[in-house]
Amino acid sequence: MGRITVTSPSSPSAATRAASDWANGYAPAPETVKVAIKPRHGHFIAGRWVLPKAGRGEGSGYFPTINPATEAVLSEVAQGTEKDVDAAVSAARKALPAWAGLPGVERAKYLYRIARRVQERSRELAVLETLDSGKPIKESRDVDVPLVAAHFFYHAGWADKLAFAFPGRTPRPVGVCAQVIPWNFPLLMAAWKIAPALACGNTVVLKPAETTPLTALRLAEILEECALPAGVVNLVTGDGRTGAALACHAGVDKVAFTGSTDVGKKIARAAAARGTKLTLELGGKxxxxxxxxxxxxxxxxxxxxxxxxxxxxxxxxxxxxxxxxxxxxxxxxxxxxxxxxxxxxxxxxxxxxxxxxxxxxxxxxxxxxxxxxxxxxxxxxxxxxxxxxxxxxxxxxxxxxxxxxxxxxxxxxxxxxxxxxxxxxxxxxxxxxxxxxxxxxxxxxxxxxxxxxxxxxxxxxxxxxxxxxxxxxxxxxxxxxxxxxDPASPFGGYKESGFGREGGVQGLRAYVVLE
Amino acid sequence: MHARPTVDAVMAAERAATFTKRSIKASAKLAGLTLAVSMVDLTTLEGKDSPEKARSLCRKAVRPWERDVDVLGEALPHAAAVCVYPAMVRVCVDELRGRDPDAGVKVASVATGFPSGQFPLEVRLADTRRAVADGADEIDMVISRGAFLAGRLDEVAEEIREVKRACRRGDGSFAHLKVILETGELETLDHVRRASDLAIRAMAEVDEEAGVGGVGTADFIKTSTGKVQPAATMPVTLVMLEAIRDWYLETGRLVGMKPAGGIRTAKQALHYLVMVKETMNLGVAGFEHAGGNPWLTPAYFRFGASTLLNDLLRQIAWLKTGKYQAGYDFAEA
Missing domain, CATH: 3.40.309.10 (Aldehyde Dehydrogenase; Chain A, domain 2)
Incomplete structure (x- = not known):
């Protein structure tokens, strides 16, 4: 039997070239979903999108929010004035009795609905979060947005079981909660704040961070889709002045703040003068x-x-x-x-x-x-x-x-x-x-x-x-x-990192008054 | 200092999982798949293996897809080696006669009483010598897992040294040795790390005896025989790569890595190559063509597999033509 010599037509360089190309880097893998963003956003107050009320002089009108990776303007958002804050707090106050009076099992239904809608719109939310905050899509997709849904699901579970969270006591809502959140986990911090507040029967005025308001505004759209009663959650955008107006507003029963220790100290001073309930989640080293x-x-x-x-x-x-x-x-x-x-x-x-x-x-x-x-x-x-x-x-x-x-x-x-x-x-x-x-x-x-x-x-x-x-x-x-x-695990600090816990049964404590 | 590195299994698994999350597209995917083809140790290790089967394996390794030029417009690289039982070594060497001794397909033979290793040492050494004498370029040995698990580590190191000595040819050169740890039987990642360190050291000691300097003989550590489940996994391969990396940083010597068993799909192969790329970016001189990463070349990284090759071909064809070829379009080995 004759032998046929086997030969390969390939040059040895085929493998070498592949090694070099592979070592060189990955080809671009852009997230392809496009998200439509309105050119201008108002506040979300009493279940409606409203134009900012004219304020006196400086600080009224709109300001741009940019994509920190390109510095391109994404949209304009309203600079909340004291009047806007006033309107939002009144709306929350007005909505409180009905929301607080709703059986826990009914409040739970809204929270479940929000959680599911967040999951359904997760890709859109992740893209928007990355555009507005600069965080990699891998993180907003795999960490931020899934945790947002998880927080709503988790707290939906508590809404009708609060009596078991505090055995022998009767938990009642605190009232109107002013919530001021930072720019590092914009949507997740909104969820950390809103979910336990609603589960416990409170109403909310939330102010997202100046540089990252877009996902919180999108969350407000989701709340609308879920037919959350008007005024239960209100959103006022703006910079630190808006935050100060909200945190120091005489009509709020509780302030929850996540952000820098410097601002936290100012808020603590203002709250101490009035006896407002307060939780702070501040800096760390x-x-x-x-x-x-x-x-x-x-x-x-x-x-x-x-x-x-x-x-x-x-x-x-x-x-x-x-x-x-x-x-x-x-x-x-x-x-x-x-x-x-x-x-x-x-x-x-x-x-x-x-x-x-x-x-x-x-x-x-x-x-x-x-x-x-x-x-x-x-x-x-x-x-x-x-x-x-x-x-x-x-x-x-x-x-x-x-x-x-x-x-x-x-x-x-x-x-x-x-x-x-x-x-x-x-x-x-x-x-x-x-x-x-x-x-x-x-x-x-x-x-x-x-x-x-x-x-x-x-x-x-x-x-x-x-x-x-x-x-x-x-x-x-x-x-x-x-x-x-994990939503079941309490998070919070010692010393100048703040006080109060978020998440877990411990996190509920800040949103109830025990009788 | 750190005489005995330990491995945290939870974090290792978590890290390994991150490599599966990279999004590999277009040109990067084609490069990765092509590279993987060149790294396959095309394997058949069955009792029913025949000379004819070994011959078709050789043909497949030399020319993975006979229609590559027609369909793709260019020739694909050949596989790195064929991997067979000692009885088939001579058949393969004959079949591959005329190949380029450096750049051609290599003949690897399992030996030392594969797959269990449960034979007297002299039998296992004779097995090795015979395969080398028959012309094997590479010897895939198994360690005595029983001795390792019983804590007789010196015994395991000594058997590796003996086998490595048996890999030496008359002219003083060495057949490359691959030490199979059979990680599925070692069970814990602590064991995997310890066995890796032990094997790497033992092989280097014989290199030193023989006066082999520089980066060493290019010996390998290998995960599995393929006869025990689980075979190669990402966390196990990561831990072995870390052992190889630490050894290089300590001594400047290069050791190869071969995950074997269970890698069947192109997608899995890409996950492994992502791991190699991101773990072994050590800037090694002389490997500038591979981004300073010797493990992105078949000289230092192999896939021990039988069905992987055809899936790689299928995905390459899809990337180039936008059409999936039917399974029967690719010859079985």
Whole structure:
């Protein structure tokens, strides 16, 4: 039998070329859903979309909200005046008796309906959230919007079971709730505020953040679709002045605020003068403690995710890393490697890990802190950036060159506990690496902060986890994981990170008066 | 310092899952699928294997799709190797005679009492020597999982060293060794990491004995025989890649990775390549053509598979033509 020589017509370069193309990057994978946005938005008061009432002089009319990745104007929204706030509070007051008097099981139906409608419109909401906030579509699609639906579902379940949440007591609604929310999780924070308030029979006036009002406005549309009775939820947009007018309004029974510690303190002062019920969820400088017996690659994963998630614009971002001295070199090397693989770029690309910083103002804040870190003697590492690259430079992709607000995730080594970057909240993807030698020292250093929102502990040793977690002064302690959120799990802080809890049965407490 | 790295299974699984969420489109998808074709160790490991089956396997490896030029307008790369039982090595070597010794399809042979390894060491070594003498380029050995699980780690390391020595040819060169950990039997990721570290060290020790410097012999660690479930999984492969990465950073030596068993679809293969791309971006000199990532070349990364190849071809044809070819359009090996 004759042998036929087998030959391949391919040149060896076919595989080489494929390797080079594959190593080079992923092709653009843009989210393709287009969302129509009205050119101008009014307030949502008493179940109707209303034009802003003319105010005196400055601060009336409309202002633009932009896409932080392109700086293009998305829409104009109304600047709420005192009159607008007045109208919204009156509407909420008027709607209160009927809503509070509705059997819990009926209120639950509305909440279920909202949750389902959020799910049905999830893609649209995710795209809109990414356009307005700069967060990557991957996060708004996989984290923000699913959690929004989950919060409504969870609280729908409580609406007719409040008596079981507070055994032996009779829970009554607090009344009209003024809710002021931040720009980092615009729709999710609206859900965190609205869902428990409605479940407990309260009515709401919500003010979304100045830079990210669009998804809350879209949520108001959903409330309309669900035929939520007029005035139960009212929305007034505007900047800090509108927020101040709402938080200090004499007609509100409770104020819930999530945002900066500075503003929180002002609100606390105003509320204290009047005896208004108050919950505050404020800033943080959350510590990670990584021991030499930790599963290092997985710990690095959690730590890196904990600082780049949502561009670091997270109140519970793990922004201080305490490393046991014996492993500091390994940890720094692994941080470099993992951070270098992060893809910074167009938030609307499905493969983007880190999107745009929310606003020019926030970017300036981050830059200021980073300059300060260097000036105080810490060493900056910007993994993945080539020599001479500007860590704030726009990513090289399909976006208009030069536009948008960008910051590559980075970290400082050689940080001392007294450094400003180790004490103040930066609210950006900037991690400070510090060291410790013993568990006692780790706890002491971790607790040495005005804040107390969250903490992460990384060790393979179970007994150490229980010991350390009990001694950390933080509202949430995540062990061998980070940034896990669930509507059933209460979230909130110690000290200057605020008080009151959101989520879980504990979160209901702020929205009821017990008799 | 960190003598014995541990692995947190929850976070490892979570990380592994993120690689499946990348959206791979158009040119990137074509590059990934083509690269995967070049990384396949086309495998047949059955009791009913015959010389004829081995020959058709060889043909398939050399020319994965005989109509590639007609349909795609260009030739696809050949598979990396055929992987067979020792009895078929000579058939394959004959069939592939005339191939380019460096860039051509390799002949890999399982050995050392595959798949259980439950044979006396001298039998397993004889098995290896015979396969090498018959012309195998690569030897896929199994470790004694019983000894490993009983904590007799030195014994496992010694058997790896012995097999590696048996891979040495008369001219002093080595057949490349792939150490199969059979991770499905090791069960925990802590075990996987420990077995990976142990195998990598043992192989390097023999390289050192033999005076092989530089990046080493390009030996591999491999997940599975394919005879035990679960075979290759993403978390297991991630942990093994991390062991390889840490070893490179510590010593500058390169070790290959071969997930085997259970990777049947083009989509799965892309998930693995995403993992390799994002975990092994180490900027290794001499691999600039692969973005400094040696594991994006068939010299350091393989898929042990039998049905994967045809799914890759089918997806490539779809990308290029917009039409799905029928299953029977692709020859079975």
């Amino acid at each position: 959350s510590p990670h403690i990584i021991f030499e017996d930790a599963s290092l690659d997985q710990a690095i994963e959690g730590i890196v995710a904990g600082i780049y998630f949502n561009q670091g614009e997270v109140c519970c971002a793990g922004s201080r890393l305490f490393v046991q001295e014996s492993i500091v070199d390994t940890v720094v090397r692994k941080l470099e490697g993992r951070m270098a693989s992060l893809r910074v770029g167009d938030p609307m690309d499905k493969n983007t890990d880190v999107g745009a910083v929310n606003s020019r103002q926030q970017l300036e804040t981050i830059r200021r802190y980073m300059a300060l870190g260097g000036a105080e003697g810490a060493t900056l590492h910007v993994p993945g950036a080539h020599a001479g690259d500007d860590p704030f430079g726009p990513p090289t992709n399909t976006l208009p060159r030069g536009a948008g607000f960008w910051c590559r995730p980075c970290f400082f080594t050689g940080v001392q506990p007294s450094h400003t970057i180790a004490r103040e909240e930066i609210f950006g993807p900037v991690l400070s690496v510090l060291t410790f030698r013993t568990p006692e020292e780790a706890i002491q250093r971790a607790n040495n902060t005005p804040y107390g929102l969250a903490a992460g502990v990384w060790t393979d040793k179970g007994s150490k986890i229980f010991d350390i977690a009990a001694k950390l002064k933080a509202g949430v302690v995540w062990c061998n994981t980070y940034n896990k959120f």
